Amino acid sequence: MTESGKIGLYTIIGAIGGLAAFALVGLVTYLKAGFGSYLVFNIVMGASFGLAIGAVLGSVEGIVHGNRNKIMTGLLYGALTGIAGGIVGVFLGQSLLLRFARNLGEVPMVVSALIHALCWMIMGMFLSLGEGIRSRSGYKLAYGILGGLTGGLLGGFLLEILTSRLAGLIILGCAITFFYALMEKNFSRGVLRVLNGTMKGRKLALNQRKLTLGCGIGNDLALIGYDGVQEKCHAVITVKSEGVTIEPFSHRYKVFVNDEKIQKAKLKYEDVIRIGEARFLYEVK
């Protein structure tokens, strides 16, 4: 899949998240009278909004990689951080709204939409943290924050000037995932392109400090369907500011770089890696 295709896929998934958020928020509105207080009601509104967007956003990397385990854990982590983010977003957004709106004079609609967009920006940031927390990756947290902020600001602005909430939420979802993907592309320290077998053509972004490769589903890069790959963990890739290195998890395991068996190798672009039957090309993007 090309980079632009990936960004497109992320954006479509964001639209689905917006659609689900619209439906969930609508359903919660139906149950409004059962909440006992408007505070609780607004908390549940924020949580359900966060749940929908956060869950789909969390599952997106698993979908791109075709990795079911990653889809499910991503969905779960995304949903949890989304709920938390939705609630925090409601409070921060609301207090910002009150503070801002109170201190400005009469403002034209564009300015008022911009102020609302700032609140959505905060919300967007929180919704995009799930994948970073799931993978315990500083990089992912960083571009989650940047992507969420940018997407929330732009999507939120459009949401406020559009009169349709359905269209608005879909655009908000798209904007958050679009900028998330864009930031991921720009933050990534290169990709491993799978050259053969069941995962051929997939690009695995080196976007966290440490990645494990193996044929078990618990690995960051799960090489399912390749002979000669150790289940638990076969090789480890370490991403540091001075460079990207690969090494076998145990000295008994074989890892080849450019057809040469290695114990530890610093990767440069265009290097060809072989682990069992699986082959990869280390590319810029």
Next chain:
Amino acid sequence: MKKITAIILILIMTLFSLAAENIAITGIDSTGILSSQKVDLFITHTDDGGAAIQDEGGLNVFESPDGSEWFPVKSALKIDREANRRDGIGFLMLMDNSGSMYDDLNGKATDKEADQRMTHAKAAMRTFMGSIEDSRDRVALVSFNTDYKLLSESTRNRNVLLEQMDKITKPESEKAYTELYASLERSSQFFKNEGEKGRKIVVVLSDGENYPFFKFNGDLHPEYGEKLFTPEEAVESLNKEGITLYAIHFGLKQDPYLGQIAHETGGQVFDARNGEELARVYDSIRQAVRDEYRVTYKAGVFNSSRVFVKIAAGSIESEARYYYNSALFGESGNIPLPLLLIILIISVVAWLILTKIRFEQTNSKPHLEMIQPGGLRTRIEDLKLDKTYIGTSDKHDVTIAGTGAPSEKESATIIYDDEKQAFTLIAGEGEATLVNNREVTRQELHTGDVIKVGDSLMIFDDEGTQVR
């Protein structure tokens, strides 16, 4: 004729209300509803002599989502008689500065400044500013005609406000229209921007009817364009902000809807014929608001965004008023439940489909995938079944970017070996040939081998393909 009937009706109603015990919700402050679920009601409760009633027992508050089905408020009511005296009242005074304000009190044009309505209005304002000096009340001043002009922010300083008031001068004809409803609409935003927390009162003084610029001049209004404001919009905006409007007709011509707007925000309408009467009206408005007491209660939660409320004292009951419970996500609109469920199902199904799709294309022929920097497009070159020539000129089967000038000679050749059923790469002349970053002269190829000829990178792939 209609107007006279309306005036008589208002007079009868006023007399009637004076003649009996009366309770009314004059103001609602629902700004605390999101944080503490509390709503403040400002209540005017008078006996048949019009004096404020002091007893605090026997009050009941009712809420309703639709104005017809009422639910009693279960929580205890907190009653504060001194709220407005203690916290002070925020007044926004709107002064009509249309052309007719410079006629005399009988509506005749005059050059004598002392006779002009404006002079009387200014005098009454001076008296009013004098009366607030010992209180915590705050006053802001706006003049309106074609334009809406904030002359003085909220202040307790008499001199500051009066100094600004004296800058009001007779407008030119273009500016002399009466944008009454538009000005009320704009005044509704004033307290929100000031951060005013206590009682919020707008007092409008007008000597004529709503007379919008666009409608009667034909040109676009410099700020409102073609928009014509309605009394309903003014009521809605004032109520949303918890502002009570008091209106004063100053002169013979009266706007037919102004009294109704005031009434629907919990306020009243008055007539004043000269400066002295006007000063008395200002004072009685202020006294009435000071006499209000504040009833704080814990609000119920309803599905509607607008909640109606009324208060009862013994056998008498107030008219219903309403407030808005704020929703961060805006109004939900009325989307039918089945439609919401369908949308939810659609989104889940769409997501499920995405998780099942394989996003990589499969190619059923042996091929080379040429790698472009940036990965924006991919170029696929199918391999021939005998020999595939790779070189720097256009005539080669696979054209690559060379390191030197284009050459007729092939840089590399890929041949198919029928016996081995495998492809083999043979290095040519001119460009270095590498497989998996190792220089080769002849090499059997496997899927995933990365070939580099000159500066061009390509991936060999014959996986799952049928050659013959």
